[in-house]
Amino acid sequence: MNILDGRQLAKKIRAELSEEVNKIVAAGGRAPHLAAVLVGEDPASQVYVRNKVRSCEKIGFRSTLIRRPADVGESELLDVVRQLNEDEAVDGFIVQLPLPRHINEERVTLAIRPEKDVDGFHPVNFGRMAQGLPCYLPATPAGILEMMRRHEIQTEGREVVVIGRSNIVGTPIGILLSRKAYPGNATVTICHSRTRGLEDHLRRADIIVAAIGIPEFVKGSMVKEGVVVIDVGINRVEAPGTEKGYRLCGDVDFDSVSPKASLITPVPGGVGQLTVVSLLMNTLKAARREIYV
C-alpha cells in the first residue's frame, strides 16, 4: 500500500509556481493576479477564500479580496463581476459559492468572462472540457489529474468507477478520464444514488474516485486487491472525547480499504490539498493567455 501524499505534492507544485513567478517578474512582467469575491459571513466560505488569498501571497501571486455583505443586491454583485471582467490588471477571478439565496448563482456564473473563469464553472469552459478543447478545468478534477500524472498512474484501458455525479467532481472527472488523452482512455462508469448493485461495480474497479459525501462509505470488502483509490470526500464526524469533538474523514473507510489498495489518498492530506493549487495553476495559465488568446 502506498499513500498518495497530497500535502507534499501541493508543496512541490507551489514551489514550481513560485519559481515561475520569479522568472516572469525577473523578465520584467507582472505577477499573476487572482481576485476573489466573498459575499456574506459564511464561516466555511471565509476559510476557503482566506486560504486561496494566502496561497497566492505565499507564492508571489497578487491577490485581491473583494467583500460584500450578505444582503448585497444581485445587480450590485453583477457590477462587481463586470468590473473584474474589464480590469486588465486581474488575470482571473472567482466568486465563492454558495451565494445567499436571493442571488441567482447561475446568472452570476454566466456573467464571468470565460477567459477569467479560473474556477472552470462557466458553461463555455465546461463544454470545452467535455469536447476535449483547451479550457480551465474545475479545481478538484484538475487536482486528481495532476496527482495521476505526477504519480504516473496508468489509466488507459483501466476500469474507473466514479461514485457521485456532481457538476464539480463526479461528472467532470468521469468525462475527463474517458477522453482520448493521458490521464484518460479509461473505461468509466458513473455511479450515483440511483445505481443498483454499486458494490459489484466497485469490486471490478481498477481505480475508484469516491465523491459521494457519505462518511467512510466504501469498505474494504467492496474493493479488489490492488485498487487505486482517490477519496474526494471531506466529512465531519462526531468524535467524542477529542479536543474538537469531531474528526475529518473521507468517503472511503481508510482502515479497511488501505490494506487492499496499491495507492490511496488519505483524508485529510489527500486530493483536497490540490484544489487550491489547481486554482493557482489556472491563474498562471490565465496570466499567460494559454487557453484563450
Add this chain to the structure above:
Amino acid sequence: MNILDGRQLAKKIRAELSEEVNKIVAAGGRAPHLAAVLVGEDPASQVYVRNKVRSCEKIGFRSTLIRRPADVGESELLDVVRQLNEDEAVDGFIVQLPLPRHINEERVTLAIRPEKDVDGFHPVNFGRMAQGLPCYLPATPAGILEMMRRHEIQTEGREVVVIGRSNIVGTPIGILLSRKAYPGNATVTICHSRTRGLEDHLRRADIIVAAIGIPEFVKGSMVKEGVVVIDVGINRVEAPGTEKGYRLCGDVDFDSVSPKASLITPVPGGVGQLTVVSLLMNTLKAARREIYV
C-alpha cells in the same frame, strides 16, 4: 422482440410540429426559420442539407440555404455566420460539417451565437447540457431521448453501456443518461477503442447505445436476454448482386441480436430518422425563445 420504428415516430413528431406552426401563424406570428450553410460539393453533405431544408418546407417552417464554393475563405464564411447571428428573421442556423480543410471548424462553431446554435455544437450549449441547464441538445442524443420518452423506456437505475465517445453521440448521450432526470438516472459506462473486456460490459447492459462505426459489431452472443438496443451506426457494406452494390447496416448485427432484445432500433429506419426531427424541434424552441430569453 419489439422494433422501435423511427420512421413512424418521426412522422408523428413532424405532424405535431406542423400543427404547432399552424397555431403560431394563425395567431399572427411568423413561422420558425432555419438557415443552413453548405460549403462545397461534398455529395453526402448535399444530401443531408437538402434533407433538412425539405423537412422544413414540409412542416411549414421557413428555410434558407446559403451555399459557398469549396474554396471560400474562412473570413468570408465567418462573415456569413455573423450576418446570420444578426438576422432577426432567422431563428436558428447550422453550418454543415465537415468543412474544407483550410477552414478551422472550431473557429466557425465558436462564432455561432449560442442562442441560434440549433445543432448544439457550441461549447456553451454542450457545457449547459453537461451541467444540466436548459440548452439545445445535439441532434442524435436528442433523438435517442425523444425515442425513449415516447416509448416509455425505463432508464432509472438501469445499466447503460455506450460504445463510442464521439462529441456528437457517445459522450453527450452518456452524460445525459446519467443525469438526474428522465430519461436518465441510469448507471452509464462509456466504452471505446481502448476498453478491455468490452463483451463483459455489453453482457451486463440493460440498454446498449452503439455508436462505434463498425458494421454489425455487436453480436447476439454479447448481449443479455431482454436488452434494449439503440443502434446509432449507419454503415455501407458491399452487397454484390444487389442493384446498388451495397446495403446499409448499423453497428449491431440485427439478425443475431434482435431475437434476444426486448426493443431494438433497425438500420435504416431507426434513430437516424430522428436526427432531422431533433433539429426541427430545436428550431421551434429557438423561435419560441425557450432556452435563451
